[in-house]
Amino acid sequence: MSDVIVNFDRLSRSFGAKQALNEVTLQVERGSVFGLVGENGAGKTTLIRHVLGLLKAKLGAVRVFQLDPVQHPKDVLGRIGYLSEDRDLPDWMTVAQLLRYSQAFYREWDETFADQLRDQFDLDPRQKIKQLSRGQRARAGLVVALAHRPDLLILDEPSSGLDPVVRRDILTAIIRTVADEGRTVLFSSHLLEEVERVADWVAMIRNGRVGLSGPLPDILQNHRRLVLRFESPQLTEPDLPGAISCQGTGREWTVMCNGGVEELRAAASRAGARIVDDDTPTLNEIFLAMASSSTDPRGAS
Amino acid sequence: MQIRISSSDGIPIYRQIVNQVKYLVAAGRLTAGDQLLSVRTLAEQLVVNPNTVSRAYRELESAGVITARQGSGAFVTDNGSPLALREKRKVLRERVDMLLAEADSLDVDVTTVIKLLRDRSRKFKSE
Numbered sequence: 001m002s003d004v005i006v007n008f009d010r011l012s013r014s015f016g017a018k019q020a021l022n023e024v025t026l027q028v029e030r031g032s033v034f035g036l037v038g039e040n041g042a043g044k045t046t047l048i049r050h051v052l053g054l055l056k057a058k059l060g061a062v063r064v065f066q067l068d069p070v071q072h073p074k075d076v077l078g079r080i081g082y083l084s085e086d087r088d089l090p091d092w093m094t095v096a097q098l099l100r101y102s103q104a105f106y107r108e109w110d111e112t113f114a115d116q117l118r119d120q121f122d123l124d125p126r127q128k129i130k131q132l133s134r135g136q137r138a139r140a141g142l143v144v145a146l147a148h149r150p151d152l153l154i155l156d157e158p159s160s161g162l163d164p165v166v167r168r169d170i171l172t173a174i175i176r177t178v179a180d181e182g183r184t185v186l187f188s189s190h191l192l193e194e195v196e197r198v199a200d201w202v203a204m205i206r207n208g209r210v211g212l213s214g215p216l217p218d219i220l221q222n223h224r225r226l227v228l229r230f231e232s233p234q235l236t237e238p239d240l241p242g243a244i245s246c247q248g249t250g251r252e253w254t255v256m257c258n259g260g261v262e263e264l265r266a267a268a269s270r271a272g273a274r275i276v277d278d279d280t281p282t283l284n285e286i287f288l289a290m291a292s293s294s295t296d297p298r299g300a301s
Numbered sequence: 302m303q304i305r306i307s308s309s310d311g312i313p314i315y316r317q318i319v320n321q322v323k324y325l326v327a328a329g330r331l332t333a334g335d336q337l338l339s340v341r342t343l344a345e346q347l348v349v350n351p352n353t354v355s356r357a358y359r360e361l362e363s364a365g366v367i368t369a370r371q372g373s374g375a376f377v378t379d380n381g382s383p384l385a386l387r388e389k390r391k392v393l394r395e396r397v398d399m400l401l402a403e404a405d406s407l408d409v410d411v412t413t414v415i416k417l418l419r420d421r422s423r424k425f426k427s428e
Contacts, residue, residue, distance in 0.1 A: 033350055168348060171348045172345055172348060175344050175345055175348065175349070175350065175351065176345065178350070178351065179340075179341045179344065179345075179351050193308040196308065196314075197306075197308065197314065197348060197349045197350065198348070198349065198350045199350065200350060200352055217313070217315075217356075220313060225311075276406060277406075279311040280311050280312070280313065281311070282308075282311065
């Protein structure tokens with residue numbers, strides 16, 4: 001059994017004039033939590049649609065469980081649990097009907113488990129989907145995604161618009177899925193605090209390109225955030241080698257780098273600055289630094 | 302096992318777990334022979350990736366704070382008091398460094414900090 005659950009090989013896709021994906025090459029390994037981050041419109045949903053076989057790869061390829069999802073829809077989708085961003089569920093059904101309806105699609109559906117989840121999430125089986133609050137809708141969608149114990153759980157912006165309690169249910173579901181051996185999670189999110197808690201691997205997508213990709217611990221370790229205090233106020237942005245971003249005014253400037261910390265520290269010193277803060281940035285800070293950087297992201301690291 | 306994780310601290314999550322377990326042991330809230338929560342259970346409780354907990358447990362094991370018994374879980378080791386005292390000092394030293402850094406950036410001198418410590422200690426003891 002191969003360890004690569006999802007393989008994107010130079011996947012490109014445009015919609016008219018817009019280039020939605022540009023040479024995306026990524027591998028999602030079995031048993032990992034893979035976090036896809038990027039601004040709205042960066043290409044995350046387009047990428048996920050390829051995994052589900054909703055979009056056919058025109059340039060490049062995508063393989064899920066070593067299969068082409070368009071050629072083998074049943075084999076691929078039968079092992080995937082999917083929660084979309086808009087929680088697209090049939091409004092007219094009751095919760096019980098939704099579960100019975102979903103059961104038909106999945107060989108591995110566990111009715112007892114589905115009931116347990118429904119109960120745990122406090123979903124009234126007799127309530128119609130359209131009567132559910134946003135959070136309850138998300139929970140209903142989560143039951144459907146989890147009840148057949150999918151080999152691959154895909155969540156597209158699962159937390160958007162949800163309160164902390166539901167968000168925690170979703171994150172817990174992610175953790176439980178990978179804690180069960182052999183199961184994998186792919187999720188896209190712009191809530192980077194959450195991604196930082198649960199992801200093993202993170203890929204940043206920007207304008208359809210992969211800007212940064214690697215194990216989360218490595219990404220965090222390689223980046224460094226320095227706060228510099230200059231002897232005299234700087235009228236323009238100080239020119240420091242290796243700085244991904246440089247923000248500030250006057251005497252105090254915050255600089256971010258990806259490797260090359262020693263050189264940066266030395267350059268700061270030569271430029272007449274004292275280092276007043278020197279630590280590991282959060283994923284959010286890295287993301288913002290890259291977003292503000294003027295260079296166009298190049299392929300995976 | 303009461304552990305709290307701060308999401309945006311600048312301190313990696315696994316390190317926060319390591320520090321807090323060491324603190325619990327040094328403070329006597331976890332004693333020799335106590336069993337730690339399983340990786341999975343702690344991961345669910347903290348809502349973090351199980352690999353992060355594993356990494357913390359591995360580091361605690363190589364630091365001699367815990368020992369993992371195949372199949373049965375992780376247990377606090379039987380460490381003599383000299384180690385506990387060293388650990389206690391180390392934990393406090395880290396907090397002192399943070400306090401000093403903050404005072405420095407606020408332009409508060411160390412004499413004022415010491416006075417503040419004494420005042421708070423008095424208040425602490427009287428409660």
